[in-house]
Amino acid sequence: MTDTTVTSRPILGEAPPPELPAPSGGVHFRGIMRRYGGTGRPALDVADLHLPHRSFTVIVGPSGCGKSTALRVITGLETPDEGRLTINGVDVTATPPGARGVSMVFQDFALYPHLTVEQNIAFSLRLEAKHNRGRLGLLRRGAGGAGPSRGEISRRVTEACVLLGLADLRHRRPGQLSGGERQRVGLARAIVRRPSVLLLDEPLSALDAQLRQQARAELVRLHRELGNTVVLVTHDQLEALSMGTHLVVMNGGRVAQAGTPEQVYRRPADVFVAAFVGSPAMNLHLVEVTNGGGALAAPGLSARLAGPLTLPRAWLGWRPGDGVIEAGPDRAAAAGGLAGAGLAGAGLVMEGLVDVVEFTGDVVVVHCVSGAAAAGETGEWDAGPDEVGPARWAVTVPAQAGVPDVGTPLRVRVPARRLHLFDPVSGQRVDEIDDDADDLAVADEPT
Numbered sequence: 001m002t003d004t005t006v007t008s009r010p011i012l013g014e015a016p017p018p019e020l021p022a023p024s025g026g027v028h029f030r031g032i033m034r035r036y037g038g039t040g041r042p043a044l045d046v047a048d049l050h051l052p053h054r055s056f057t058v059i060v061g062p063s064g065c066g067k068s069t070a071l072r073v074i075t076g077l078e079t080p081d082e083g084r085l086t087i088n089g090v091d092v093t094a095t096p097p098g099a100r101g102v103s104m105v106f107q108d109f110a111l112y113p114h115l116t117v118e119q120n121i122a123f124s125l126r127l128e129a130k131h132n133r134g135r136l137g138l139l140r141r142g143a144g145g146a147g148p149s150r151g152e153i154s155r156r157v158t159e160a161c162v163l164l165g166l167a168d169l170r171h172r173r174p175g176q177l178s179g180g181e182r183q184r185v186g187l188a189r190a191i192v193r194r195p196s197v198l199l200l201d202e203p204l205s206a207l208d209a210q211l212r213q214q215a216r217a218e219l220v221r222l223h224r225e226l227g228n229t230v231v232l233v234t235h236d237q238l239e240a241l242s243m244g245t246h247l248v249v250m251n252g253g254r255v256a257q258a259g260t261p262e263q264v265y266r267r268p269a270d271v272f273v274a275a276f277v278g279s280p281a282m283n284l285h286l287v288e289v290t291n292g293g294g295a296l297a298a299p300g301l302s303a304r305l306a307g308p309l310t311l312p313r314a315w316l317g318w319r320p321g322d323g324v325i326e327a328g329p330d331r332a333a334a335a336g337g338l339a340g341a342g343l344a345g346a347g348l349v350m351e352g353l354v355d356v357v358e359f360t361g362d363v364v365v366v367h368c369v370s371g372a373a374a375a376g377e378t379g380e381w382d383a384g385p386d387e388v389g390p391a392r393w394a395v396t397v398p399a400q401a402g403v404p405d406v407g408t409p410l411r412v413r414v415p416a417r418r419l420h421l422f423d424p425v426s427g428q429r430v431d432e433i434d435d436d437a438d439d440l441a442v443a444d445e446p447t
């Protein structure tokens, strides 16, 4: 993780870091705690999180993990019970929302239905001008005073309309716009104030798939053109991984991991992040550590490790896109607990039967079962949290590569550098697999 990304209190870990000088730009959470009702588990508990100046940070996490609370703390709509928030080096913890240089776009865009596009976009600037003139006692004298003048407002509104392709829609009301157009008005209204920080709370969730795709590209382009700091909250895996320069994964009010999308995807810090980030989700198997710590085993699964793993069990993870399908084993091997052939192979070998084939366009997701499930035994198929057994797993293949039939035995090999190991008790990552290294924890070649 680079200096410009983020540090945070680990989910299971030590005390927060000592006082650090605030990074000069961007948004910095320092020991921020927000507890609704003053008791119980905090909705937000962030020891040290820096969203760099001019970055595009995407925040993801399950429902209720504190994403919106984090945005509301940045806007000033929510005051933390503890800690400090700095924006571009200035402590704004006690600064009112309107004076922070922050704009927020909400999920429903919150447009005024009786105002035209142009009036909606100009609204906050007009309010600001009126407020400032009134505050300075200049209203009666009719002077322009502080705040944008009428000409300035008109210029900025025109600029925002052009930037977001709304020039021809200026005189329409929100009810006469499509969802995508409304979304652009919401954005125009936020950027017209020239915020140094732009917050987007699931702004694309109301759009259909095609509009969403266009809107994603528009947001990325807008960020490039405006050069401000953007923070976007989403539930969408594609948005999480594709849009931002930085990704923050939250869980239970805390930052589970922060880094570039690639870092988080390729080296999840714990089993929660591993399971949460990525679609289709990472395959995770609770496995026995065997052979003096040098191998992993479970029904339908075999892996050879380079260095000893000093745990009796581990969570083993691999992404569906990292598996390479080999010639299928015989049905008995797939059903019975792994095939001896796999033991001599590369990092991990999985064997099972094709259960469901999911066509998604260019890629096919092949869902497999192994162990008892593959043998057709009745009862509980999925391994519970304390049971060893890779009952179900998935591998993706290009559609043109040919799709295996349901019921076909399948053998999949996963290179060592694409394996992930986690402590079954703490959930923390325990391997040291490095994308750039040939091999660290798991042997890549047969030994």
Ligand SMILES: Nc1ncnc2c1ncn2[C@@H]1O[C@H](COP(=O)(O)OP(=O)(O)OP(=O)(O)O)[C@@H](O)[C@H]1O
Pocket: 036, 037, 043, 061, 062, 063, 064, 065, 066, 067, 068, 069, 070
């Ligand atoms: N005003 C409030 N009073 C009491 N509890 C609240 C309040 N607002 C939020 N919470 C609680 O704080 C926690 C975090 O809520 P928050 O809205 O930040 O989550 P979120 O990650 O944005 O969820 P979602 O993805 O569902 O929008 C939740 O447990 C929620 O129930």
